[in-house]
Amino acid sequence: MRKLTWGMNVSLDGYIAAPGDDLGWSVPSDELFQWWSDRVGATGLALYGRKLWETMSSHWPTADQQPDVTPAQIEYARRWRHMPKVVFSSTTSKVDWNARLVTGDAVEEISRLKTEDGGPMDVGGATLAAATMRAGLIDEYAIVTHPVLVGGGTRFFPTLGHWVNLSLVETRTFPDGVLLTRYETRR
Template sequence: MRKLIFAMNVALDGYIAAAGDDIGWSGPPSDELFQWWLDRERANELLLYGRKLWETMSSYWPTGDQQPDATPARIEFARNWRDTPKVVFSSTIDQVDWNARLVTGDAVAEITRLKAGDGGPMAIGGARLAGAAMRAGLIDEYALATYPVLAGGGTPFFGCLRNTAETGRALDHRSLNS
């Protein structure tokens, strides 16, 4: 069985994006943090993306190694990103590229199927997609790069916890074990 990892940059108050999907509070990562992310990405054999994160990543990383300010780590990250297989979950886009395939159906069923297969770790990204995986008890590990800022609102890392409090449904404890 494959391991599923949810990792994101997080503000001290638990948000991965401020209001309006603003991630400017995180600024450019330090060389040390960027290396940490690169090491994590190298370990993943499959990347799972929700639509918004896919659009963010695919708008920069296909040519990130060709940017004038690209450091050796950024060059390696871009190459690794292009080479790593990706699955994009969306019902609003109709095609993806850069070594990716699109899933328009039941995300939880597909993630469950992928986890049951052979292979190395999978990373999941995107608040809504990860929230669905959390509710289904599919996430095995959480990795948070915490920034010493307060976003003040926006998209929470543990969004499904907020949703379960609002709906009165309990979160399966297995999804919080790592």
């Protein structure tokens, strides 16, 4: 059974994006950027919702060719391009960069993918993650909390109709007071 993780940068008040999809508050330190890059390198399959796919695929395929690119950004771009991806969308007609498109039921497909052999899976995108949370498919939460209150926007956790019991498996402090907490779902 493959492990499914939902991880994002989160404001202290629980948002992954401020109003207007502003992410300016979550610019990572070099150390945190390397942590995210290492996660991409260890991901067996990334699951993207349409909106996050559009954001990532508009930047990372050619990010290593931009002026003033850092070695860490070059490494991340290469890892991202090579990482297998599944994009879930009913409005997107084509994907590339080692990705395949699923237009049907996301929860059904992710449930099927979890039963396959392979490395760990990461879910990306608030709407897709919310559907997987509600279906009880998330095995781990990687919450990278930034010391900022943004006051609104896109929430990390959706409203759930049930409790989800978690066990803390890791904490780590990054520069600028950023805190990683990783939790596994208790089944």
